Structures are given as structure tokens and as C-alpha cells.
Amino acid sequence: MTIIPNSFQVQAKATKWLTWKHPQQLPTLLKPYPWQTIKILGEGTNILLLKSLYHEPIIQSHYKALHYKITKDEVHLFVGAGYHWDDLVQFCARQHWWGIENLSAIPGSVGAAPIQNIGAYGSEIKEVLTKVLVYNLKKQTFQWLKNQDCQFQYRDSLFKQLNPNPFLIVAVCLQLSTRYRPNLSYKDLKHYAEQYLTPPYTPYQIAQAVRTIRAKKLPDPTQLGNAGSFFKNPLLTQQQFTQLKQRFPSIPYFKEQTKYKIPAAWLIEKAGLKGIRKNGVGTYPKQPLVIVNYHAHNGKAIYNFAMEIRKKVYEAFGVWLELEVRVWE
Ligand SMILES: Cc1cc2nc3c(=O)[nH]c(=O)nc-3n(C[C@H](O)[C@H](O)[C@H](O)COP(=O)(O)OP(=O)(O)OC[C@H]3O[C@@H](n4cnc5c(N)ncnc54)[C@H](O)[C@@H]3O)c2cc1C
Incomplete structure (x- = not known):
């Protein structure tokens, strides 16, 4: 066992x-x-x-292949599913390749990165992923899926939608760039860069900046069990958003095409659930979207706690939070 x-x-x-x-x-x-x-x-x-x-x-x-080819200012990478994502980010940042530096310090493997289209600090993997090599469990064959085939969305993809998912991701292909292109669209990162760094920045400096900012906000899972954000930030329709804004004029939001993205952490905090604890499980005081395991031994206690949070947020705002974490029944 x-x-x-x-x-x-x-x-x-x-x-x-x-x-x-x-x-x-x-x-x-x-x-x-x-x-x-x-x-x-x-x-x-x-x-x-x-x-x-x-x-x-x-x-x-445990497949840790890493191959790359540089043509003009483009870098084409082929990376095995078992490669540790953050090792890849550090490797690329040290080579001065731009594209994944904002995704620094996200835990996990390269093979899982496309599953929820990992994203942070204004970047998502879908922006640099060209294709994935998969093993189709059902047909028992290898096949390539192009970026568009993966149906990437905010923390979502084809792989997450199919249940069960027949595609085992074997390797991913990314296209990075040697051309200067820092992405400072995320407010905290921009402020950090303005305060502590001098342009022109390097991808390594940006990756380190993201690491520093994250470390201040998120619990280290080796010290305190967690899986990052437990819920997705909800996307509301114009009508839902208008109703909520009338009741809560200070509600923060990001406009995403025709939808409004609301920080789930804000909803949890406003519902009075920030930092609460029950049966060895709690919401992290510095970032309540993260559910932490203080001393629960089984996943059911964590799941039950999360369902209570979801229910209370719904009662307070009429917004149903979707899970970001994958539950294994
Ligand atoms: C502290 C912390 C911070 C985090 N911050 C972020 C963040 O900023 N942004 C973000 O997007 N995520 C974040 N996460 C979530 C997590 O890091 C990512 O989802 C990561 O991609 C999961 O990788 P993993 O290898 O651990 O996948 P696992 O947890 O092992 O698996 C996740 C899912 O992917 C599937 N899967 C895994 N490998 C493959 C494969 N090769 N082929 C097909 N399916 C596969 C699994 O079946 C499962 O459904 C955070 C997690 C933690 C603990």
C-alpha cells in the first residue's frame, strides 16, 4: 500500500x-x-x-523530459508531465525566457498545469501553451491536442469538464519569448516592481517578486495543509451583479467580457467567515479563500466545512461558489 x-x-x-x-x-x-x-x-x-x-x-x-529549441526570439519547449512546475519556471526565468515568470511558486506538476489552466498575477498557462501530448485511456492511443482543443477558460479546461477524463497528459509544449515583455497588469506586482526593482526587469526578478508576494499571503502546505484557493471566483451576469452592487456598493469586481468576476475571498470575509475554525479545519486568516487543515485526519471533515462555507455565502449573497479543488470520492 x-x-x-x-x-x-x-x-x-x-x-x-x-x-x-x-x-x-x-x-x-x-x-x-x-x-x-x-x-x-x-x-x-x-x-x-x-x-x-x-x-x-x-x-x-515521473516523466521529466525537458527539450527546447530557440528560433529567432521564440523558445519552443517540450516538458514531461512529471516535471515540477516551479522548477520549470525557475529554469526558464534563469534563461531570460519570458512567459511563465508570473506563474512562479505555484505548487504541482507540469502535467496538471493545463487541467485547471493554472493562473496567477495576471497570467494563465493557456497564453503560452501550444499543444499537449496525451495518452487517450479509452482508445489506448497517443494523440496531440492543440491549445484550442483544450477549451481553456478561467480555472477550467476540457480535462476538467470530462468526467471521467480519458486524457492522461504526457507532456506539454510551451512557446516562450526571449523578447522583453514583463506583465505587470496585476496591481500588487506592479507596486512591488516600482518599489523594489529597477527596469529593465529580468524574468527572474519578476518570478522572485511573485514568490515573495505569495509567501506573505499564502500558507505553506508543508506547514499547514491546504490546496490553495478552495473555490473559484464567481462570474456573475450583469443582472446578478447589479442586484448585488445595490446591496453592497463597495463590492470589488473585475469586468471579464460580459461577466463580472467577484473575489470569493471578499464574499467569505463579508459573510463573517474569515479565520473561523471548526473540527480542526478553518479559513486562513490572511486569505479566507484558502481552507486550511489544522488537525483533521480525514478529507470528509474538510469537505463538510467547505460545504458550510458555501451554504453561508449563498444565504448571505445568493451566490453559489464553485469548487476549484478536485474532490476524489
Ligand atoms: C499553496 C497553494 C497555492 C496554489 N496557488 C495556485 C495558483 O496561484 N494558481 C493556480 O492555478 N493553482 C494554484 N494552486 C493549485 C495547484 O497548485 C494547481 O492546480 C496545480 O496545477 C496542481 O498540480 P498537481 O500536480 O499537484 O495536481 P494534482 O493535485 O495531483 O491533480 C489535480 C488534478 O489534475 C489531474 N491531473 C494531474 N496530473 C495529470 C495528468 N498528467 N494528466 C491528466 N490529469 C492530471 C488530477 O487527476 C486532478 O484532477 C495552489 C495550490 C496550493 C497548495
Whole structure:
């Protein structure tokens, strides 16, 4: 039996634990199992395990290939699913390649990064991802999916929509740039750069700035179990937003095409739920969108707590929060 790594620090084990280092191994490794039963794990930083024992096969990638080609000012990368995302960010930033420096210090693996279209500080992986190599569990074949095929949206993709998801991500292809293009669209990052850095900036400086800002706000999962934001920021229609703004004139928002994105952290705080604790679980006092595990041993306690938060936010604002974290039943 294998302990399932997870950043919530919940205790859970797997009876069928599979790992792979090279794509060629996949067809033989996965053949014995009905494809719908296979669970794909990265580093476990965005999952909540509800059971203490899993009999379904769990497969984790250890494929750490990294290839790149530079043409003019473009850098084309091919990276294996098992590569640690933040190692990739640091590597690219040190090479002076622009494109993923704002995604610095996001935990997890490269293979999981497209699943929820990881994003932070004004960047998302969809902006630099050209295609992904997947192993289709159902058809037992390899195939390429282009950026548009992945249907990326805010913290969402085709892989998240399909249930069960037949696509095991084997590797991702990214296109970065050697041309100067810092993205300081995010207010906190812009202020930090203006205060502490001198232009022209380097991607490494930006990556370090993001790391510093994040460290002040987010709990380190090795010290305090968590999976980052538990809920997505809700996107409201014009009508929903107008109604809410009448009741709460100071409500913060970001306009996204025809929708209005509201910080879920604001809703949680205004509902009086910031920093509360129950049964060993709580909302993080510095960032209430993060649910933290103080001393709960099982995922159900965390799940129940999160559902209470969701219910209370709904009662207060009529807004139903969607989960960002993937729940493994
Ligand atoms: C402190 C903290 C801060 C965070 N901050 C951010 C942030 O700023 N922005 C953000 O977007 N996310 C953030 N996250 C969430 C998390 O880091 C990302 O979602 C990350 O991509 C998860 O990677 P993982 O390898 O741990 O995936 P896991 O948690 O192991 O898996 C997540 C999902 O991806 C699927 N999956 C994993 N690997 C593959 C694969 N190779 N093929 C197909 N499916 C796969 C799994 O089945 C599961 O559904 C944060 C998490 C923590 C703990």
C-alpha cells in the first residue's frame, strides 16, 4: 500500500499504485484496468481525498523530459508531465525566457498545469501553451491536442469538464519569448516592481517578486495543509451583479467580457467567515479563500466545512461558489 501524497495532509492510501518514467510504458501499464476507474495524480496539491483507502488504480507521472529549441526570439519547449512546475519556471526565468515568470511558486506538476489552466498575477498557462501530448485511456492511443482543443477558460479546461477524463497528459509544449515583455497588469506586482526593482526587469526578478508576494499571503502546505484557493471566483451576469452592487456598493469586481468576476475571498470575509475554525479545519486568516487543515485526519471533515462555507455565502449573497479543488470520492 502506498500513502497518497496530498497537500491537505489528509491520511489516505492506495492499493494499486502505478508510476511511469517514459510514455512507452503506458499502454502495457494501463491495459489491465478499465479506463474509467483509473485516477491520475500529479503532486496532489489540488485534490481533496474523501476516502482513507482507494482500490482504484492511481497513476503518477515521473516523466521529466525537458527539450527546447530557440528560433529567432521564440523558445519552443517540450516538458514531461512529471516535471515540477516551479522548477520549470525557475529554469526558464534563469534563461531570460519570458512567459511563465508570473506563474512562479505555484505548487504541482507540469502535467496538471493545463487541467485547471493554472493562473496567477495576471497570467494563465493557456497564453503560452501550444499543444499537449496525451495518452487517450479509452482508445489506448497517443494523440496531440492543440491549445484550442483544450477549451481553456478561467480555472477550467476540457480535462476538467470530462468526467471521467480519458486524457492522461504526457507532456506539454510551451512557446516562450526571449523578447522583453514583463506583465505587470496585476496591481500588487506592479507596486512591488516600482518599489523594489529597477527596469529593465529580468524574468527572474519578476518570478522572485511573485514568490515573495505569495509567501506573505499564502500558507505553506508543508506547514499547514491546504490546496490553495478552495473555490473559484464567481462570474456573475450583469443582472446578478447589479442586484448585488445595490446591496453592497463597495463590492470589488473585475469586468471579464460580459461577466463580472467577484473575489470569493471578499464574499467569505463579508459573510463573517474569515479565520473561523471548526473540527480542526478553518479559513486562513490572511486569505479566507484558502481552507486550511489544522488537525483533521480525514478529507470528509474538510469537505463538510467547505460545504458550510458555501451554504453561508449563498444565504448571505445568493451566490453559489464553485469548487476549484478536485474532490476524489
Ligand atoms: C499553496 C497553494 C497555492 C496554489 N496557488 C495556485 C495558483 O496561484 N494558481 C493556480 O492555478 N493553482 C494554484 N494552486 C493549485 C495547484 O497548485 C494547481 O492546480 C496545480 O496545477 C496542481 O498540480 P498537481 O500536480 O499537484 O495536481 P494534482 O493535485 O495531483 O491533480 C489535480 C488534478 O489534475 C489531474 N491531473 C494531474 N496530473 C495529470 C495528468 N498528467 N494528466 C491528466 N490529469 C492530471 C488530477 O487527476 C486532478 O484532477 C495552489 C495550490 C496550493 C497548495
